[in-house]
């Protein structure tokens with residue numbers, strides 16, 4: 150019903166997302182841009198035409214109880230890659246110096262469309278059945294956040310312990326191993342692969358930041374396992390069933406580079 154409703158309400162803006170957004174709240178809420186397929190083609194500017202507030206600086210300098218934001222930094226805000234004052238979630242992923250240097254996230258990397266009517270799957274016959282979104286969540290965490298905020302899979306790396314205890318053995322440099330192992334990496338539209346390698350050279354904090362250092366989860370992300378030059382023929386048991394390519398919607402067409410060598 151909601152999808153039909155969305156289509157029925159499609160107005161000039163929905164038909165031509167470049168036209169100025171309608172001021173009508175309900176029409177805006179059911180903008181075709183919130184749904185597939187239009188959302189897959191939306192640019193950040195399309196979304197920001199209505200949601201400009203999302204990128205506005207809006208962190209209080211002082212909490213209502215009087216704690217200054219500048220004096221209340223969490224552990225993950227004391228890492229060597231963190232710069233600037235406290236900032237919002239959206240700005241930390243889209244506009245912070247570090248985000249801009251290693252990532253190229255856009256609204257639709259995380260937002261794949263949601264149902265403004267009931268916000269939970271399987272609530273009716275026509276509700277999305279493919280698990281495209283989660284209960285009251287407009288973003289699917291396990292295929293989005295987990296990629297950069299899961300645990301480091303030290304078991305498959307043969308590390309003798311967690312990175313924070315063993316990193317000294319490797320001069321805090323992931324490239325002691327990863328200069329030759331799993332070298333076909335980060336070939337996705339939302340990352341800047343060359344910038345990541347340059348920043349990560351000699352500074353494991355850069356790599357660790359997305360691979361365990363800011364782990365909001367107790368689980369690891371099952372990364373695709375791209376073939377790399379010099380890789381052993383046999384697939385280890387833990388890697389059986391892993392995809393060998395990045396998610397299709399993010400591929401930038403250079404994934405075959407390492408495989409051709």
Ligand code: HEC
Pocket residue numbers: 162170171174176177178180182183188191195196197198199200256257260263264265268287
């Ligand atoms: C024509 C104006 C308009 C455009 C364009 C638009 N939105 Fe919205 N969006 C709205 C309105 C209105 C709401 C409802 C806000 C509310 O209820 O607080 C909304 C709600 C949302 C929500 C919150 C959903 C919820 O139920 O909590 C998200 C997330 C969102 N939009 C993302 C996007 C993204 C991503 C794009 C671009 C692909 C986009 N919007 C484009 C007007 C728009």
Ligand code: HEC
Pocket residue numbers: 193196197200203204239242243254255256257258259260285286287288
């Ligand atoms: C790193 C992933 C990510 C990116 C990139 C992202 N968002 Fe969000 N956004 C989220 C999450 C997570 C929420 C909270 C959703 C929930 O509670 O279901 C959210 C919430 C929102 C909301 C709801 C209102 C609010 O502030 O809580 C809007 C509107 C929104 N995003 C728009 C945008 C727009 C526009 C862009 C691009 C400029 C964007 N988002 C980029 C992950 C992202």
Ligand code: HEC
Pocket residue numbers: 225226230231232235236237238241242245246247248252259288290293294295296297298339358359363
């Ligand atoms: C492509 C990698 C990537 C994805 C996907 C991603 N993050 Fe992040 N996240 C980062 C990086 C990098 C930082 C550090 C940004 C900085 O230091 O400025 C960060 C920082 C954070 C922070 C700390 C913000 C602060 O105040 O310091 C939170 C919370 C967070 N992410 C939650 C999420 C959630 C929730 C999602 C999923 C909706 C998500 N992230 C998706 C890479 C990612």
Ligand code: HEC
Pocket residue numbers: 302305306307308312319322323324325326327330331353356357360369370371372373374385388
């Ligand atoms: C002692 C060598 C070594 C060090 C040091 C090391 N790794 Fe690994 N890493 C490996 C090996 C071996 C694999 C698995 C290779 C394979 O797929 O067969 C691996 C796999 C990975 C994977 C993919 C995991 C998966 O589940 O597919 C990521 C991501 C990764 N390493 C990141 C890092 C980061 C980030 C660092 C530094 C913080 C690091 N590694 C340090 C040896 C190492």
Ligand code: HEC
Pocket residue numbers: 251252296297323324327330331333334335336337340345346348349350355356357358359360372373374375376394395396
């Ligand atoms: C901004 C976040 C970010 C940073 C920084 C980062 N990674 Fe990653 N890494 C990712 C994401 C996201 C993926 C999964 C991409 C995909 O789906 O193909 C990934 C995948 C990998 C993989 C799996 C490769 C494969 O077979 O596809 C390895 C190994 C890896 N990273 C190592 C590293 C190393 C080493 C560094 C530092 C030089 C590093 N990462 C820095 C986010 C990051």
